């Protein structure tokens with residue numbers, strides 16, 4: 001087996017994963033070795049468009065170049081540790097990383113599209129009270145190669161790269177807290193010349209509200225923005241999301257109002273409805289006043305209870321009433337059905353379960 005024979009059975013051979021390199025970095029590496037820089041885009045096409053792992057199969061590269069690539073790089077895949085399949089078609093993947101950590105990615109079939117929810121960190125430092133990942137704390141950032149590998153491996157499993165239509169950064173971690181690796185991965189994801197060719201409109205990044213990074217993101221990448229809001233006053237949001245003490249609601253909404261939006265695009269505000277905490281008609285009215293239907297749409301997410309969670313899901317009638325108020329105020333509002341409720345649906349749940357079973 002050659003060094004670059006990276007397979008699910010042999011996921012972590014030695015060598016630098018070439019997916020850690022941006023296109024400019026690979027170009028610079030080639031130039032430094034006296035190799036024509038245009039080969040960088042050829043190599044990227046083999047890796048991201050044609051899903052090839054073996055440098056020997058990159059037939060439009062000369063033999064000497066292929067040998068040099070093999071001497072320096074590998075094309076890693078993630079190790080699939082577990083896959084849970086729900087009755088509604090949702091699939092949750094637990095991937096093992098080279099250092100023994102785990103991350104989750106979730107494939108979500110919907111009417112007209114197939115969405116992959118990916119992770120950006122191992123664990124999360126934001127400690128949102130309603131989130132299982134947050135309760136476990138932060139372990140480390142994912143590299144750009146590890147972010148890309150989630151998309152590339154699942155595309156490969158699907159067979160047809162076009163099947164996967166949407167990407168959301170809503171898995172484990174706060175993507176804006178891993179900013180440089182995120183931007184490097186986004187450059188490949190949205191590169192339609194030799195990368196993964198996702199339209200930026202079909203890539204959504206969800207943040208708990210790191211205001212300075214929201215402002216930077218608006219300049220650095222044109223992806224869709226989702227904000228995990230979950231409360232309409234600072235007192236409640238301070239309790240639910242500690243980040244609010246650094247960037248309170250007014251500062252957050254101000255950054256959103258100034259986020260550069262393409263024509264007819266809106267920012268999505270996610271609002272987890274929690275019984276007795278943020279689900280009253282007054283909350284709905286305040287939410288309507290806080291935002292503006294011309295640039296905001298609202299996803300209501302009834303709380304997804306997990307073992308030992310201290311919050312409850314509101315009754316269906318309460319959820320309906322909340323939505324009706326927002327509809328009356330002209331907001332595009334949907335109730336986001338919890339997909340895959342018969343599997344470990346809460347973010348971080350599968351990772352915790354597998355880790356617990358390994359401890360026994």
Ligand code: SF4
Pocket residue numbers: 124125126127128131132133134135171172173174207208228
């Ligand atoms: S909701 Fe998101 S930002 Fe908050 S703790 Fe969980 S993973 Fe982190």
